[in-house]
Amino acid sequence: MDLELLERTLADAGEPSYRAGQAWDWAARGAAGYAAMTNLPAALRARLEDQVPFSTLTVQREAHARDGTVKTLFHTADGRPVEAVLMRYRDGRRSVCLSSQSGCPLTCTFCATGAMRFGRNLSAWEILDQALHFRRVEPIDHVVFMGMGEPMMNLDAVLGACARLPGAGVTNRRTAISTVGWVPGIERLTASGLPVRLALSLHAADDALRSAIMPVNERYPLADVLAACRRHFEATNRMVFVEYVMLAGVNDRHEQARQLVDVLDPRAFKVNLIPYNPTGAYHGSGRAAIDAFRAVLEEHGLRATVRLTRGRDIDAACGQLAGVTVPPSAAPTRAGEDGRAPGGPPGEATSATPGTPRPGGPPGEATSATPGTPRGAQPPPPVPASPEATPVKRSRSARTLAT
Numbered sequence: 443m444d445l446e447l448l449e450r451t452l453a454d455a456g457e458p459s460y461r462a463g464q465a466w467d468w469a470a471r472g473a474a475g476y477a478a479m480t481n482l483p484a485a486l487r488a489r490l491e492d493q494v495p496f497s498t499l500t501v502q503r504e505a506h507a508r509d510g511t512v513k514t515l516f517h518t519a520d521g522r523p524v525e526a527v528l529m530r531y532r533d534g535r536r537s538v539c540l541s542s543q544s545g546c547p548l549t550c551t552f553c554a555t556g557a558m559r560f561g562r563n564l565s566a567w568e569i570l571d572q573a574l575h576f577r578r579v580e581p582i583d584h585v586v587f588m589g590m591g592e593p594m595m596n597l598d599a600v601l602g603a604c605a606r607l608p609g610a611g612v613t614n615r616r617t618a619i620s621t622v623g624w625v626p627g628i629e630r631l632t633a634s635g636l637p638v639r640l641a642l643s644l645h646a647a648d649d650a651l652r653s654a655i656m657p658v659n660e661r662y663p664l665a666d667v668l669a670a671c672r673r674h675f676e677a678t679n680r681m682v683f684v685e686y687v688m689l690a691g692v693n694d695r696h697e698q699a700r701q702l703v704d705v706l707d708p709r710a711f712k713v714n715l716i717p718y719n720p721t722g723a724y725h726g727s728g729r730a731a732i733d734a735f736r737a738v739l740e741e742h743g744l745r746a747t748v749r750l751t752r753g754r755d756i757d758a759a760c761g762q763l764a765g766v767t768v769p770p771s772a773a774p775t776r777a778g779e780d781g782r783a784p785g786g787p788p789g790e791a792t793s794a795t796p797g798t799p800r801p802g803g804p805p806g807e808a809t810s811a812t813p814g815t816p817r818g819a820q821p822p823p824p825v826p827a828s829p830e831a832t833p834v835k836r837s838r839s840a841r842t843l844a845t
């Protein structure tokens with residue numbers, strides 16, 4: 443709901459200003475529409491129905507995963523695709539993964555969103571309406587800005603949404619903003635004083651590899667990004683969560699775990715290792731490689747967890763949002779892929795299955811990957827000598843992006 447349009451419409455109708463608050467309270471608590479707002483006069487409800495769309499988004503498709511995850515594809519009023527995901531956990535947590543942009547202007551080589559065309563920044567209301575959609579299904583209590591887009595490139599709208607989310611059940615402390623390391627955004631977030639969690643998508647602890655898989659690193663190199671995160675920790679006393687997607691033969695070697703230990707202060711950073719969700723460009727590290735990598739971090743006092751993969755059978759997992767919703771029947775179904783047999787009860791998987799070969803790809807566990815491989819239906823070509831030897835060619839350089 444566009445609350446600015448709502449306020450203007452109410453003012454034009456000569457209504458007292460508290461009416462906007464009443465309407466918002468209903469929407470934030472999951473009302474299905476204006477008709478439910480029984481403390482507004484019927485004539486006013488009809489007028490709002492006419493003049494202020496109840497949501498800025500329309501639902502195009504919805505897919506339900508076996509683990510209870512729901513992915514919804516919306517369109518904005520001007521037809522831009524936006525995806526959001528509801529994740530249901532056994533302990534009762536209901537976490538919503540929100541998009542901040544339609545598409546993404548960055549071109550991280552492992553992420554499906556980076557391969558689709560960038561549309562535009564979303565408004566605060568378009569971000570909020572993703573959460574409200576799920577709030578109408580059931581109460582929600584956590585939000586992660588880990589859907590489409592780079593939240594720090596649209597920070598005003600993201601913070602605008604954060605200011606309203608507590609009304610819908612999600613406090614700022616239960617909200618996490620994930621960034622590629624967009625330094626000016628990190629600094630603004632720190633200065634805002636908002637108690638939201640900062641998460642950093644790191645994925646490599648040296649500049650050459652990080653630039654190869656995340657071209658934005660050329661604009662904001664590792665040392666600058668880590669220094670900004672460090673200042674965030676010092677100013678807020680809240681640890682920064684580091685996300686590290688595990689790519690077989692690319693960033694999962696023993697010495698790369700040691701590099702990570704060298705650059706991350708365990709008092710300020712906690713690592714979340716992410717099993718790679720297939721997008722066509724890489725192969726994920728196997729479970730053993732992930733466990734070994736994690737052991738090195740923990741031996742050196744760096745806290746590390748392995749993220750549970752949710753919704754992979756409907757392409758709703760991290761990095762798989764690309765404006766196309768796969769009906770569950772069309773999704774690849776492999777017994778136990780999400781830690782349970784197909785048709786099992788919804789709830790938390792006990793283990794993810796990293797290293798699952800991507801559909802249509804070569805059988806068996808791959809030991810190496812091909813950064814820079816154009817994403818598509820074809821299997822990756824033979825493996826280059828090293829990721830550093832194959833700089834990623836991208837049509838849009840991260841250097842040329844506007845701040």
Ligand code: SAH
Nearest residue numbers: 553588591592620621643685718719760761
């Ligand atoms: N642009 C922001 C937020 C969106 S991505 C950011 O990059 O942080 C949310 C998380 O999913 C990031 O950590 C991202 O690196 C990760 N991710 C992207 N592609 C992935 C994939 N194919 N498998 C697993 N995680 C992936």
